[in-house]
Amino acid sequence: MMPVISIILPCYNAASLLPETLDSISKQTLNDFECIAIDDGSTDATRAVLDAHAAKDPRFTVISRENRGLIATLNEAIARSHGGWIARMDADDIAHPERLARQVAALEASGADVCGVGIRFFGERDGVWLPPETDAAIKAALLFNPPFAHPGVMARAALFAQHGYDSRAQHAEDYALWCAFAKAGATFVGIAEPLLDYRVHPGQITQTRRAEMAATGATIRADYARHALPADWPEADKAGFAELAAPDRALDRSDWFTFTAQLVTLAQRDPATRPAFCTVWLDALVRTHGVDWRCKKRFSLLSQQLPPPAEERGKWQRQRARVLAGDAVYGLIKKLRGRA
Template sequence: MNEKISVILPAHNAGPFISEAARSILVQTHENLELIVIDDGSTDRTPAILQDIAASDSRVVIVSRPNRGLVASLNEAVQLATGGFIARMDADDVSAPERLMHQLRYIRSHDIDLCGTGVEQFGEAQQVRFYPEQDDSIKLALTLGTPFAHPTVFGRAAIFKQFPYSRHALHYEDLELWCRMAMSGVRFGNVPETLLRYRVHQGQVSHVHRLEQIDGTLATLGDYWAFRLRGEGAPLGDSRASGRDFADLLVQSGPDYIRCGLGGELRRFLFSVLPYADITRSEAIELSLKTCGIFPADVQVIKLASRLLLNREQYCRVRNRFANLRAAI
């Protein structure tokens, strides 16, 4: 099991972190690898640091060119990859030494196409995060948001080359890609280990482009939910479900979310979507009661749901924020 692994690492003005990130790859216990770094128009010390690293290890490939953005850098690196597997890495994170070995073994033993791992957040936030492990749980979790830590993703090179990142999904390119893969039958998994230290800081895309991420996320999730509502194998462009159908499906799927450990995620998503569904007062009360069936131990749920769902005037003022989602479903 000594297959070559191509690690793709986009970098833009990553001077404070890039050396630690790159060296965490070069000391991997799985040594048959190449590290492809796309220097995306950096104006700080990043190019000089990368040249020093490349001079000490022939496995490092550096491409320096004008800034084109993250999506272009990722796709360029994928096309340059010569390994049978591709691993993502960010310029500000740190991989555990055994990360690549464990992910390669996991993909082989579970006969899947792509997997992530748990992460240990550090920096401005400290938290250990795990993600659903099984393919069906991951695809269910995808209805509520991304089920992977993007810099931990590892998969078959053929899959990455078949599904490039979309230039129309800037700042939410990972979620859009996972949804597109899921709708095409790509098999997912997550290694139940923390194999990457994920740095949290204000310069991250998730902080700088938060509003664009929210708008794109809602539109993407709407498309994915539409696919699930139609059923796998149904043609795209089928009749769209109403907001009421969408909300009802979330509630009906409640036991599945609970079984997969996604109760908290469902609760947050449910109360951010239900108020904007086209439902009558009686339907709102019915859905509130169903929600209580999902979370029977939470005595505040019925009060919260009723207050949210029945305050129609308040919802109308912010309804346009969810226009993309409702149009998609």
């Protein structure tokens, strides 16, 4: 009998962190699953840890072979899966016991094809990252970056099999796949609760390959913007939006006014997309230089029209102080506080 869910778990030199991850999978309240764990040519005790756990829990299938990289490993795990749903998991994260059950319930209740969850950071970072909850808001959020963490996603196996991970999207393979799903007409749902503990440590790709991720992300973002932005927008406006949306792009005050005006326009045209923009305008202000009193009116307007979520309250207060003081005075205050 086929399992309801196939969990795909790529592993590379993760022996010290794997036991917690494997235990969190085995303790899921929805227990009708298989876990395809692939040891991607590890040089530590990863294989031994996987074998020991599989000996205790027959739902785990362990594959060990030479190193082929993350994308090849993910696609291999997909090909070996039998479940109607595929759930992602990383070898250094911890799933809450009800994660799989909550995702299946959300997918079945909504009829959606893809479900992301909120995460709680631990290790070298703390805090919470919560996804938008509706299809419209999630697809709008894809204009900027992945709206949920890769290891917290569950989607129909048929979607994974049809599209797969793109070898050209190195270090941004999840972003490319979610955009491919969206362009193919898949529907999304989000659970705005932290159902995965996401470990942050120096060795992970998100910390060591930032420049490559940014470059690949820019290509994906520009392509998706051509698809997702309103059909009556000129191509030049779509390309400009994608450039200003890049999270590593420094903005000047004029850029920020242009970009935030576009966000308001999009939110007004389709109010269902509004939650996707409530943090974006604030993050854009963080990367803007030349902030001064001239930003005050726009800041107040955006705070009303696109109010940031509660978890961003601290950032909002800091940026409000920056707008009121101006960059020159605000920078001096920060410098004096640092000396105190």
